[in-house]
Amino acid sequence: xxxxxxxxxxxxxxxxxxxxxxxxxxxxxxxSLIPNEAELAEEFGCARSTVNRALRELAAxxxxxxRRKAGTRVAATPARRATFEIPIIEKEVESRGSRYGYxxxxxxxxxxxxxxxxQMGLPHATDLLHLQSLHLADGAPYIHEDRWVDPQAAPGIxxxxxxxxxxxxxxxxxxxxxxxxxxxxxxxxxxAVARCLQCAPDDPVFTMHRHTWTNEKTIxxxxxxxxxxxxxxxxx
Amino acid sequence: xxxxxxxxxxxxxxxxxxxxxxxxxxxxxxxSLIPNEAELAEEFGCARSTVNRALRELAAxxxxxxRRKAGTRVAATPARRATFEIPIIEKEVESRGSRYGYxxxxxxxxxxxxxxxxQMGLPHATDLLHLQSLHLADGAPYIHEDRWVDPQAAPGIxxxxxxxxxxxxxxxxxxxxxxxxxxxxxxxxxxAVARCLQCAPDDPVFTMHRHTWTNEKTIxxxxxxxxxxxxxxxxx
DNA sequence: CAGTGGTCTAGACCACGGT
DNA sequence: CCGTGGTCTAGACCACTGT
Numbered sequence: 001x002x003x004x005x006x007x008x009x010x011x012x013x014x015x016x017x018x019x020x021x022x023x024x025x026x027x028x029x030x031x032s033l034i035p036n037e038a039e040l041a042e043e044f045g046c047a048r049s050t051v052n053r054a055l056r057e058l059a060a061x062x063x064x065x066x067r068r069k070a071g072t073r074v075a076a077t078p079a080r081r082a083t084f085e086i087p088i089i090e091k092e093v094e095s096r097g098s099r100y101g102y103x104x105x106x107x108x109x110x111x112x113x114x115x116x117x118x119q120m121g122l123p124h125a126t127d128l129l130h131l132q133s134l135h136l137a138d139g140a141p142y143i144h145e146d147r148w149v150d151p152q153a154a155p156g157i158x159x160x161x162x163x164x165x166x167x168x169x170x171x172x173x174x175x176x177x178x179x180x181x182x183x184x185x186x187x188x189x190x191x192a193v194a195r196c197l198q199c200a201p202d203d204p205v206f207t208m209h210r211h212t213w214t215n216e217k218t219i220x221x222x223x224x225x226x227x228x229x230x231x232x233x234x235x236x
Numbered sequence: 237x238x239x240x241x242x243x244x245x246x247x248x249x250x251x252x253x254x255x256x257x258x259x260x261x262x263x264x265x266x267x268s269l270i271p272n273e274a275e276l277a278e279e280f281g282c283a284r285s286t287v288n289r290a291l292r293e294l295a296a297x298x299x300x301x302x303r304r305k306a307g308t309r310v311a312a313t314p315a316r317r318a319t320f321e322i323p324i325i326e327k328e329v330e331s332r333g334s335r336y337g338y339x340x341x342x343x344x345x346x347x348x349x350x351x352x353x354x355q356m357g358l359p360h361a362t363d364l365l366h367l368q369s370l371h372l373a374d375g376a377p378y379i380h381e382d383r384w385v386d387p388q389a390a391p392g393i394x395x396x397x398x399x400x401x402x403x404x405x406x407x408x409x410x411x412x413x414x415x416x417x418x419x420x421x422x423x424x425x426x427x428a429v430a431r432c433l434q435c436a437p438d439d440p441v442f443t444m445h446r447h448t449w450t451n452e453k454t455i456x457x458x459x460x461x462x463x464x465x466x467x468x469x470x471x472x
Numbered sequence: 473c474a475g476t477g478g479t480c481t482a483g484a485c486c487a488c489g490g491t
Numbered sequence: 492c493c494g495t496g497g498t499c500t501a502g503a504c505c506a507c508t509g510t
Binding site for chain 4: 473474475476477478479480481482483484485486487488489490491
């Protein structure tokens with residue numbers, strides 16, 4: 001069996017799978033030290049760098065823990081990391097087989113309110129661009145979006161027709177960001193949001209809060225509220 | 237400037253950062269083809285495998301898209317993937333500086349109800365282990381957990397004292413799983429859950445649904461309901 | 473100090489997939 | 492067909508960190 005993929009002696013995937021199997025069978029119990037790279041390379045009859053690649057991948061998913069000199073250990077709790085796809089709403093909607101739509105509800109420029117100032121770390125009540133919009137799936141409300149943009153960090157945004165292109169799309173295409181954070185929560189729909197999403201004003205709604213910045217400077221803070229009953233799926 | 241990290245000619249991190257910078261500066265616009273590995277290796281004065289490593293890392297985060305023969309392109313929408321840390325409740329609680337606690341509320345063996353049978357793909361109403369428990373932070377309710385376990389897929393589980401060790405901990409330590417899915421949503425707290433979490437019966441609650449299986453066979457299905465106002469943070 | 477992982481190199485062969 | 496990325500090798504030096 002195992003005709004498998006590779007021609008070249010041993011592939012790093014094969015080594016990864018073998019190691020994984022040994023961990024799952026408890027040949028190498030949780031927390032234990034496994035042989036070092038040189039030993040495994042000899043066992044598998046391959047170069048050390050091939051072993052390195054295999055073990056590195058396993059370490060990246062949290063299954064192994066590696067430290068120089070200390071060696072490689074089976075993590076106490078395996079499989080702790082997964083890849084999270086940051087939803088791109090347009091594609092998310094289309095991949096469900098629906099037609100994507102976008103509507104700008106309000107656009108105004110106003111001094112940052114206190115909670116936004118605090119999050120952005122602004123010393124003064126700078127003028128910010130405030131947007132409210134709606135993403136649609138087959139014409140029905142899908143996500144309500146409330147966004148603040150700092151025009152100083154996103155030069156050019158004030159000249160854009162944000163009724164034609166979504167702020168997110170424009171920002172992604174035009175403003176580089178270096179860092180971001182993402183917070184998920186369950187909220188009670190506010191009256192305003194409920195009206196937009198056409199749901200009851202206290203329905204539980206899945207909410208995604210994003211903050212992106214570049215070089216310590218906030219570009220935008222967004223709160224996206226999904227319509228009720230939304231589920232976000234993550235594969236492991 | 238740039239004393240930087242490496243001694244050895246050029247590090248893959250340096251190449252990654254340079255490439256990233258060029259993308260952010262739009263030297264290489266979105267969707268465009270960038271030079272191939274051999275050309276970049278020459279430009280940076282390093283081995284092709286070093287370039288490969290740098291570009292592979294960028295492709296893993298969704299910033300680049302690579303295909304043999306077709307070459308490497310700047311993704312239309314950069315930075316689409318992030319690493320998601322699957323919360324290990326005990327550690328999550330302790331990392332907040334709280335004391336972790338665990339209480340088993342109910343334990344019974346009963347035929348799988350229809351919706352669980354459907355999710356597990358069970359043809360008959362097999363007997364399953366059903367558990368309800370509470371995770372505590374400093375003695376206060378933190379997460380309510382409702383879990384179904386197939387004893388056939390998790391041999392030994394019926395003999396375990398699940399009042400002493402949480403089912404999750406025991407399963408993670410004893411039963412290998414190969415695949416899983418994770419679904420996040422906002423729900424309205426049910427009466428039973430609200431009582432356990434000591435909140436109002438219609439509070440919006442953040443809910444994590446997990447399904448793990450091995451070789452097509454479901455091991456366990458869990459619904460974990462966080463106390464109100466919980467936020468799940470993901471760094472990018 | 474010394475062992476272990478981290479990385480780089482130069483060269484090679486291969487697999488995929490546009491043309 | 493043949494260009495491009497994917498991988499492997501053998502060897503080397505280095506960086507961290509436990510002892």
